[in-house]
Amino acid sequence: MIYHTGQDPAGSQAPANSDGSVPLTGYPTPGHEEAAAPLGRPAPVSVMSAAYAFMDKDDSGHPVRYDPCRPIHYVTRAANSPAAGPELIQQAIADVSRATGLVFIDDGPTTEAPSDEREPYQPDRYGDRWAPVLIAWETTAEEPRFTNPDEGYTILGIGGSEDVSIGDTDFTYVSGQLKLNAPGLHSIIEDEGPAQARGTIEHELGHLVGLDHVKDPTQLMNPTDSAGLNSYQAGDLAGLAILGQGECRPGI
Numbered sequence: 001m002i003y004h005t006g007q008d009p010a011g012s013q014a015p016a017n018s019d020g021s022v023p024l025t026g027y028p029t030p031g032h033e034e035a036a037a038p039l040g041r042p043a044p045v046s047v048m049s050a051a052y053a054f055m056d057k058d059d060s061g062h063p064v065r066y067d068p069c070r071p072i073h074y075v076t077r078a079a080n081s082p083a084a085g086p087e088l089i090q091q092a093i094a095d096v097s098r099a100t101g102l103v104f105i106d107d108g109p110t111t112e113a114p115s116d117e118r119e120p121y122q123p124d125r126y127g128d129r130w131a132p133v134l135i136a137w138e139t140t141a142e143e144p145r146f147t148n149p150d151e152g153y154t155i156l157g158i159g160g161s162e163d164v165s166i167g168d169t170d171f172t173y174v175s176g177q178l179k180l181n182a183p184g185l186h187s188i189i190e191d192e193g194p195a196q197a198r199g200t201i202e203h204e205l206g207h208l209v210g211l212d213h214v215k216d217p218t219q220l221m222n223p224t225d226s227a228g229l230n231s232y233q234a235g236d237l238a239g240l241a242i243l244g245q246g247e248c249r250p251g252i
């Protein structure tokens, strides 16, 4: 069983720059909720491990990260959610927040549907700020990639973030999406218990904050759950700690 593909949901129709990035068509007033220093610190990493990888790197080879000096807001579309859904999301968010030091704020429910063309700036819906991260439970009708017969497996979730650069700032994640396979996770909860479903949500949150897949089967960021893992392991935690220690980006 596969958690997910490496799909970046940030696809845009705009033509790419020569470096492959997509020009912004609009963005909020920079520095919304920006503090002078990071809002939190990652939990100390007790076991050294190099079993992590990053989704994106900037020109100087650093991982692309969220700005740790402002909170990451998120909204949840409750349609199709299992009964345990809100609690599982809350627990998974708490775990990724502890591992990164990044501060998350629950902005409550939304009716926004996930989309591969989702704009990271939606002033009509969310005001003069980057759109909050969208967490949505989807049916297989909404997201046919969950049951791609050519792939021969079930995809339980798709997660990722959009990075932007304004002026000469380095690329920074500003918003993202978690597309959760509602019927697939319903079955996991019934057959294997809620902790296993929470592990899937944590895997997708790992992608959201910038972790890529690793081949090491003893890490949660391995693309299959063959080891039955349901929480972050040493390599995951080491990578998450790095992802939580980006620079303040008041220019974004």
Ligand SMILES: [Zn+2]
Binding pocket: 003, 004, 005, 006, 203, 207, 213, 223
């Ligand atoms: Zn994945």
